[in-house]
Amino acid sequence: MSFPLVAPMFPAGREPLPPGMTEDDRAQLLEAKKYQGWMTMGMESCAAKTVIAGVGGLGIGAFFSLMSSSFAYEDPLLRQSTQAGMNNTQKAREIFKEMGRGMWKSGKGFGKVGALFAGIECVIEGYRAKNDMVNPIAAGFVAGGVLARNSGPKAALGGGLAFAAFSAAIDLFLRREPSE
Numbered sequence: 001m002s003f004p005l006v007a008p009m010f011p012a013g014r015e016p017l018p019p020g021m022t023e024d025d026r027a028q029l030l031e032a033k034k035y036q037g038w039m040t041m042g043m044e045s046c047a048a049k050t051v052i053a054g055v056g057g058l059g060i061g062a063f064f065s066l067m068s069s070s071f072a073y074e075d076p077l078l079r080q081s082t083q084a085g086m087n088n089t090q091k092a093r094e095i096f097k098e099m100g101r102g103m104w105k106s107g108k109g110f111g112k113v114g115a116l117f118a119g120i121e122c123v124i125e126g127y128r129a130k131n132d133m134v135n136p137i138a139a140g141f142v143a144g145g146v147l148a149r150n151s152g153p154k155a156a157l158g159g160g161l162a163f164a165a166f167s168a169a170i171d172l173f174l175r176r177e178p179s180e
Helices: 023-042 046-067 076-082 088-128 134-147 153-173
Strands: none
Touching: 023 046, 023 153, 046 088, 088 134
């Protein structure tokens, strides 16, 4: 018997199938939903967000360094003094080694900043149980302070304020209403 204005109730695993699916597809659908639940749980965890931000930062930092390294060898006088007596293979090897060192150094820096900020923001968001503008600003302040901690308290405060302002600007840009 069905009651008006009451949502129908089905036992778990016996819900109606989407259009075009047969009863034979139910096991496949349930397995896909199980994996989807695992992926959702993983993407909502602070550890996963931190790792993803760190790896993404590493890649972006390495890419930026790769692009900027193309301008590093434009001084012919510098090239002549540092690469004197080398054949072309040795010169290319040295250039690629230096590019690789620069990419690793820059990538590590970007990765550290990305992982630090994402981890702090996720912890703050989990503690506050809200997703608003306060989270990235607070995370930016803490991350900026942590990054500048070795330069003293004034630098930590300035770094925190600068990173918080930058985080606020980026988040305002990303949260803006789309124009129609």
